[in-house]
Amino acid sequence: MKYINANHVLPDQLILEIQKYVQGQVVYIPNTEGVRKKWGENSGNREYLNCRNKKICEEFKTGKTIDDLAEKFSLSVYSIK
Numbered sequence: 001m002k003y004i005n006a007n008h009v010l011p012d013q014l015i016l017e018i019q020k021y022v023q024g025q026v027v028y029i030p031n032t033e034g035v036r037k038k039w040g041e042n043s044g045n046r047e048y049l050n051c052r053n054k055k056i057c058e059e060f061k062t063g064k065t066i067d068d069l070a071e072k073f074s075l076s077v078y079s080i081k
Helices: 012-018 045-061 066-073
Strands: none
Touching: 045 066
């Protein structure tokens, strides 16, 4: 998580109000409801896994065995199932 100095982004009056409650400590301010991204959206991992899983399904439908798919995609048989 990247930290930002409050002096760079918040108005002075707001900083003074926050300092009534905490001083010199790290405060986490969560995103508003509905703005939070799902796992892997920033890094691209979610898209990669969805694409990989689609390829696995397509190859299975064309006759590849679960053992072949596990070997090809470096996954366990259980993961392929």
